[in-house]
Each structure stands twice: as structure tokens, then as C-alpha cells.
Amino acid sequence: MTTDKPFFRFNPNAFEKGRAFEQSSDQCDVCKKPAVWRHTLGVYAVLEPEICARCIFDGTVAAFLENDSFAFHDIEVDEIDPELYTELLQRTPGIATFNPFTWPVLDGMPLAFIGYGDDLDVMSDLRAQKEIAKVFGELGDKVLLGAPCPYALVFREIDGERYIVEVNYD
Numbered sequence: 669m670t671t672d673k674p675f676f677r678f679n680p681n682a683f684e685k686g687r688a689f690e691q692s693s694d695q696c697d698v699c700k701k702p703a704v705w706r707h708t709l710g711v712y713a714v715l716e717p718e719i720c721a722r723c724i725f726d727g728t729v730a731a732f733l734e735n736d737s738f739a740f741h742d743i744e745v746d747e748i749d750p751e752l753y754t755e756l757l758q759r760t761p762g763i764a765t766f767n768p769f770t771w772p773v774l775d776g777m778p779l780a781f782i783g784y785g786d787d788l789d790v791m792s793d794l795r796a797q798k799e800i801a802k803v804f805g806e807l808g809d810k811v812l813l814g815a816p817c818p819y820a821l822v823f824r825e826i827d828g829e830r831y832i833v834e835v836n837y838d
């Protein structure tokens with residue numbers, strides 16, 4: 669029995685408002701049941717079906733699309749275990765960004781996307797703030813600690829404390 673609202677470890681906040689899902693009674697094209705949580709972001713494939721959170725978690729979308737190389741993300745990833753790669757690209761809901769980016773990996777493990785640099789949670793997270801200030805400072809773009817920075821994509825280790833910030837200008 670799959671929950672309507674499964675936990676996605678690489679995108680743990682995917683159900684927050686304005687992220688990857690909205691509540692919907694529309695039918696999911698994959699499982700033919702009411703979506704409950706409907707994925708609102710794109711699928712990088714020929715078809716653009718309605719997809720529910722359950723089907724993303726189950727990994728049934730690739731078979732439905734008859735496409736082993738579709739993805740919910742327009743990203744680059746360093747070489748990782750093929751199972752992790754499939755989980756990240758095909759079983760993790762998308763994140764809205766202006767441009768393609770590199771999904772960060774440490775010690776062979778993708779990090780979890782925790783939010784954008786203008787999310788309140790991120791703005792109140794001092795470690796995240798320091799990393800944002802450092803990364804943008806290296807680009808010559810001064811960001812004050814605690815200031816909203818919508819161009820920052822903030823990632824944190826699933827089982828660790830290290831952060832990586834990707835810059836995504838519009």
C-alpha cells in the first residue's frame with residue numbers, strides 16, 4: 669500500500685507550497701486513480717502526462733512512458749551508482765529552476781534539495797547562509813547573511829551536515 673504523500677529523500681520538502689506538487693482530484697494518467705498530490709513540474713519526455721506522487725515514488729513512470737531515459741530534472745550529475753541515478757532522475761519530483769544545473773554529490777551520494785535561498789527555513793539556517801555567502805562571494809556577488817537570495821539552490825547531505833549551494837541565475 670503506497671501512501672498518497674511518500675517521502676522523497678532527495679527532495680524532502682517537495683510537498684511544500686510552491687514546490688513540486690499541488691493537491692488535485694484529477695486522474696493520474698499512470699495509475700488511473702485520483703492523483704491526490706499532482707506533480708506540477710515538467711517531465712523531460714515526449715509525453716507530458718498527469719502524474720501523482722505515488723507513481724513517482726513507485727518508479728512506474730518509466731514503464732508508462734516506455735522511456736528508460738526520461739527525467740524529472742534537467743541536470744548534470746557526477747558519476748554515481750546506477751540505482752541512485754535512476755532514483756534521482758526518475759523517482760524524485762522536480763524542482764523549479766531557471767536553468768539546468770549540476771545536482772551535487774558527495775562521496776557518491778546525491779545531496780537532498782532543501783530549498784531556495786529566499787525560503788524562510790533556509791534564511792534562518794546559519795550553515796546554509798554561510799555557504800550561500802561563500803559561493804556568491806566567490807562569484808563577486810555579495811550576499812548578506814540572512815538576506816533572501818532566490819538564485820541559490822541549497823542542498824544538504826541526507827545523513828550529514830555538509831551543504832552545497834548551486835547558483836541558478838535567471
Ligand SMILES: [Zn+2]
Binds near residue numbers: 696697698699703723
Ligand atoms: Zn499515479
